[in-house]
Amino acid sequence: MTEPEVRSDLLLRLESFYDAVPRQGARAELIGPLVLFVREGAGWPYYARPVRPDVQVSGDDVRDVLGRMDELGVPHQLEWVNDLTPSLAQAVQDAGLTLQLCPLMVLEPADLVVLDAPGVSVSVMDADDPDLALADACAHVAFGAGIGTAVGEGGVAERDASAAELDPARVERLRAGIRSGEQVRAVARTDVGPVASGGYQHAAGVAEVVGIGTLPISRRRGIGAALAGVLAREAFARGEHTVFLSAQDEDVARVYERVGFRRTGTSGIAEP
Structure with missing residues (x-):
């Protein structure tokens, strides 16, 4: 073609x-x-x-x-x-409604680069991982900070407070989804435990990397790119033939270009 x-x-x-x-x-x-x-x-x-x-x-x-x-x-x-x-x-x-047009980026298996973030361990989570609630809380703090992708004050204290407020039923649904294979989650850990998390959703051989969120205090260390690479590698290993994501903006798109994602089109998102 x-x-x-x-x-x-x-x-x-x-x-x-x-x-x-x-x-x-x-x-x-x-x-x-x-x-x-x-x-x-x-x-x-x-x-x-x-x-x-x-x-x-x-x-x-x-x-x-x-x-x-x-x-x-x-x-x-x-x-x-x-x-x-x-x-x-x-x-x-x-x-x-407010319109947001986001770079739509696709990754070819041959282009994948799994990057390391110094001092950070990135891994795919299993259903029994004791840090699942803390990992989920990282995303809540990251997206709830209201500062986009900027470095900020939100850190371990905010993560722990958010985890304590999580509905236990939500955590159990996450565990069940991971166990069944419907959900795939990855976590980035340092010596203070989880500092970032993300996942992918999949259907018909296509996987979308979603929800990568890093605690504001831990940003600008390459953690998001490292998570995206590990998730993409896992998706290909499980038989998905297409891996993609929607970047928040052009700056974020450049981060994912380091992993091998290339812009293919534009996604539209409309909200109040």
């Missing part, structure tokens, strides 16, 4: 992944040219997205979905491959 054909094939694979992942734990409600995935049971709520890549979406279509989300009491969120459904970018803004 030519280079444009290869890129198109990759984007369509990612499109299929975004549609397949929520179907593992949610019901699909068709609302005009969009589909809303409603989680059944406990866990993070899912998003709405186009029913197929070539649809045209208007602001009114998005407002219809937001109205249904309000009825269900779930957060307003849409995700899609922007290269395949470009009309949605304007539609979500017309409906009053």
Whole structure:
């Protein structure tokens, strides 16, 4: 295939992944040219997205979905491959949502570079790992700091406080998901225990690296890149043929380029 054909094939694979992942734990409600995935049971709520890549979406279509989300009491969120459904970018803004366009990056097995972070041990977690709650708390502190990827004050004390507040049922769901293979988690540890964590979700041979979060006080040490490399290596070892991620911005994209990820397109995320 030519280079444009290869890129198109990759984007369509990612499109299929975004549609397949929520179907593992949610019901699909068709609302005009969009589909809303409603989680059944406990866990993070899912998003709405186009029913197929070539649809045209208007602001009114998005407002219809937001109205249904309000009825269900779930957060307003849409995700899609922007290269395949470009009309949605304007539609979500017309409906009053904030649009974020993120570099969509794919990793080829031959390009993978697993980096070391000095003084840090990175490993894939098993279901019985005693640090699972602390690792999960690292991500909560990282994403809740409100400072993006900047270095900050959040550290071990904040991690431990967050872990103490975690719902035990959530931790047990994580353990069950790891045991079944539905979830894969990795942790970065130093002499103070977990300082970062991340994972990947997978469907139909495609894995998306997600949720890499480092305690603000431990940033700028290459930990995020090291986690991404270990997770990608694990995904390929388990038989996934495509590994990708959405970088928060161009600066973050450059971090993952060190691991071997290359920009293939743009993902769209819309929230209030």
